Amino acid sequence: MDLNLFKNHKLEPGHSACAGCGAAIAMKIVSSVVPTNTRVVIPACCWSIILGKHPFSSLKLAAIHSPFAFASAFATGIKAALEAKNDNSLVMVWAGDGATYDIGFGLLSAAAERNENILYICYDNEGYMNTGAQRSSATPSQAVTPTTPKGKRRPKKNIVEILNAHDIPYIATASIAYPEDMIAKVKKALKIRGFKFILIQSPCPTGWGFDPSLTVKIARLAVECGIFPLLEIENGSKRITLHPKGTPKEEYYALQKRFEPKAL
Numbered sequence: 711m712d713l714n715l716f717k718n719h720k721l722e723p724g725h726s727a728c729a730g731c732g733a734a735i736a737m738k739i740v741s742s743v744v745p746t747n748t749r750v751v752i753p754a755c756c757w758s759i760i761l762g763k764h765p766f767s768s769l770k771l772a773a774i775h776s777p778f779a780f781a782s783a784f785a786t787g788i789k790a791a792l793e794a795k796n797d798n799s800l801v802m803v804w805a806g807d808g809a810t811y812d813i814g815f816g817l818l819s820a821a822a823e824r825n826e827n828i829l830y831i832c833y834d835n836e837g838y839m840n841t842g843a844q845r846s847s848a849t850p851s852q853a854v855t856p857t858t859p860k861g862k863r864r865p866k867k868n869i870v871e872i873l874n875a876h877d878i879p880y881i882a883t884a885s886i887a888y889p890e891d892m893i894a895k896v897k898k899a900l901k902i903r904g905f906k907f908i909l910i911q912s913p914c915p916t917g918w919g920f921d922p923s924l925t926v927k928i929a930r931l932a933v934e935c936g937i938f939p940l941l942e943i944e945n946g947s948k949r950i951t952l953h954p955k956g957t958p959k960e961e962y963y964a965l966q967k968r969f970e971p972k973a974l
């Protein structure tokens with residue numbers, strides 16, 4: 711990975727993410743391309759902690775904490791206020807999967823349906839990590855969590871297709887193991903007017919049960935095995951941006967304790 715790609719990131723050292731946090735890497739990549747006057751809306755999640763407590767902040771971008779369900783509504787209002795002042799700054803939601811797939815889904819759906827001119831990014835660590843790694847509807851089938859001690863029986867919700875049904879101009883998936891691809895997608899989204907949704911798989915060593923040194927390797931395996939496809943949907947037209955290598959899925963599962971029954 712070429713680290714120079716995101717040398718202009720806006721995450722300060724000393725933030726409070728766990729070692730090897732995929733969600734911190736995701737922010738490093740995204741923050742290297744969004745404008746410096748971007749307003750970020752963060753609902754309750756691990757990133758509420760990583761960002762830090764006012765007046766301190768680990769992010770060199772203006773950010774506001776929202777209640778769990780309300781990030782899309784906060785972003786809608788902030789964008790409307792900026793536009794009223796002829797300020798065209800980017801408003802970006804930065805939310806976990808719990809806020810996106812579950813708790814904030816109603817307001818996300820409403821903002822997408824109105825085609826609000828905002829960028830919504832979900833860093834998907836596949837569970838409610840900030841409160842102890844409970845299952846969310848983004849948790850994959852068979853994963854052991856404190857609320858699915860025998861393995862989750864239901865599949866991961868297909869949030870991409872659900873958002874696609876909202877007829878929005880841009881949807882993409884991205885991986886921290888493929889920063890060039892992610893940067894290209896964010897840059898494309900910045901040029902599009904209307905609601906943009908990007909889903910970033912963000913492995914979590916603490917909740918998934920793996921060594922912090924393996925975060926990027928696990929993210930890469932998810933793409934290579936076809937478990938997390940990299941794609942984009944522009945005005946309803948879908949394109950795979952990186953074809954899986956067909957690596958056996960067992961290689962991905964074997965590195966994570968959550969796929970060993972009763973391991974967590």
Ligand SMILES: Cc1ncc(C[n+]2csc(CCOP(=O)(O)OP(=O)(O)O)c2C)c(N)n1
Nearest residue numbers: 754755756778806807808809837838839840
């Ligand atoms: C209405 C409400 N319910 C529960 C909580 C407690 N809570 C705070 S963060 C969080 C988990 C968030 O999960 P997710 O959105 O997936 O982000 P992550 O923590 O995984 O980064 C929960 C349940 C809350 N703040 N508000």
Ligand code: SF4
Nearest residue numbers: 728731756839914916
């Ligand atoms: S619990 Fe997971 S997502 Fe949350 S800060 Fe730690 S590594 Fe990151």
